[in-house]
Amino acid sequence: METVNKNETKKPDSRIFRVFISGYVITLLILMILTSFVFDIIALVLFLPIVLYSRSFRLFIFGVPFKFFMSLVFSLLNPFWKIKIIKKLKKNYNPSNTILFSNHLSSLDPWTINAFWFKYNMKFICKGSLFKLPICGQILTLAQEIPIHFGKGKGGWEVKKESKENAMKLAKEYTNMNIPIAVFPEGTRSRTGKLQMFKMGFFKFALENNMEILPCALHGSNKLWTLNSLLLNKGTVYVSYGEPFRPTPGMTVEELANKTRNIIFDLIKEFPDYDPNVDQLATEFSQTREQVIHILRGYPQFHYNYTIKNFKQFNIFYKKTI
Template sequence: MEVFEFLVSVLRSGQLYLIFTISYILSVIVLALYVILMLPMFLVNHVYVYKTINWIGFMSLYHTAMTCNYAWKCVYMNDPPKDSKKKGRVYMFNHLSAADPMVVSGLGLKVPLVYTYKDSVNKIPTVGPVMKFVGHHAIKFKYDKKNDRKVAVPESVKSLMQKCKVDVDNGFNIVVYPEGKRSRDGRLGEFKDGFFRFAIEHDVEILPCAISNSEKLWPMKTKFLIGKGVAYVNTGKPISPKGKTIEELKHVTRKAIYELIKQCPTFNPEVESVPELEQN
């Protein structure tokens, strides 16, 4: 039975990679043609052109991962705030799986989104330039020998924050995983300061969002083989940073995301409960 399941997983994964390859090539061609045709408009309203390019990218990603791929489905439990096409916010998600960017991509069809991601993704041929062209931002990391872990390069973080400020001012929403890494046990981890400081310094609202069951789509233990399942995305209400310290904003946001996770039908209290967040 295990051998059969392994073979099914190999075929399932091979199909997805093939679909992604074809979709990627077609998307690059479409984007190139669009830019050529819209060059005059770019000189008049470059933000409009960038938002359309951004939408094309998310349309390709979503339909490749969720429509053409029989193994994955995603249910969006509600819509982002109606003003999200004009008012930029920081969308904060819990992080469970490598499939999370694809799960979130459905929101990119409704509002302009910008991803922040590790620069290791740029090692994939041609992906780096395309990600940059579509409007997403890479964060450079270096190995810290003393603590035996990878850490973000300060100059890269500073540059990222500057770019994100411009994006927010232009009506883009920044997608962030404040845990900084995928959860290994399914529980919502502690948050890093970065974008909470950004929100306070620039008076940018945070939109708490929850992802549930995406670990079934792409289990952490399988590096290249995908799984099968239904993920859920639950978006909450905007949180204002006004009058809050970084720690207060982190707690309020983490509590809000946790409550959104609990509302998802796939929530497993035995695995995902966080005792300190159960307290008011």
């Protein structure tokens, strides 16, 4: 009779559990998006005269309900994802001419921030490509989020000049209406977990408009929604807020950006799952995926077209080059 070695007993495949989580959460997200879209259509029909006349009403009726539906992804409807605030804002805090700056680890980050800020109709700086998605694009357009469009530059992809100007103009309009704005100053999700260098654009905007700066730190979102993976995980996202402040007289854009970055990094070090080997300050700008593709053209063993078609192979080589 053949005996079974206990050490050879296979553990349950966590991948199956991840597939289940992914199916559940993605279904929930789709339902929330469709519900928001139906609500927008009903609101458009019922309140058309007011919608056409009042911009503030448009921002409210198409913004707040959409943000509320999106916040449900972190509600009791989703038992797999949790949020825990480590450092809270003061009781009865109300944003005033506020711009929130946060680190960026995952596609989940906007949903995480929105879970606490939907009642203020906070506006996010979004990739312009999201506005081209079916249904989701129409919702973002009606909610009047702030798009950033990219075009090909010398070193890869870069923000189009006219897009940057339009984004700043729209941000200024929201500032005048006392609507808070959320920005991920790293410009892209961190592939290594390090806090990347900050881009100066919206720090200059904040300085010129004497805006209140609200530092925000996120942690763990990249474990729930991993970069370059379609499978989601169960887990907790940690959130902390720094003390809101305004630029001091004579402060430069670089000083404002560095102060905000250091505050966010200090908040990250207070998280229970902080890892000093991973959670570090980057000392140079990270290369975008497109920039690495540009570099790969010089490597004969990785043909350009081959790299684009074989993402797994690309990602392996990508990690070796950054």
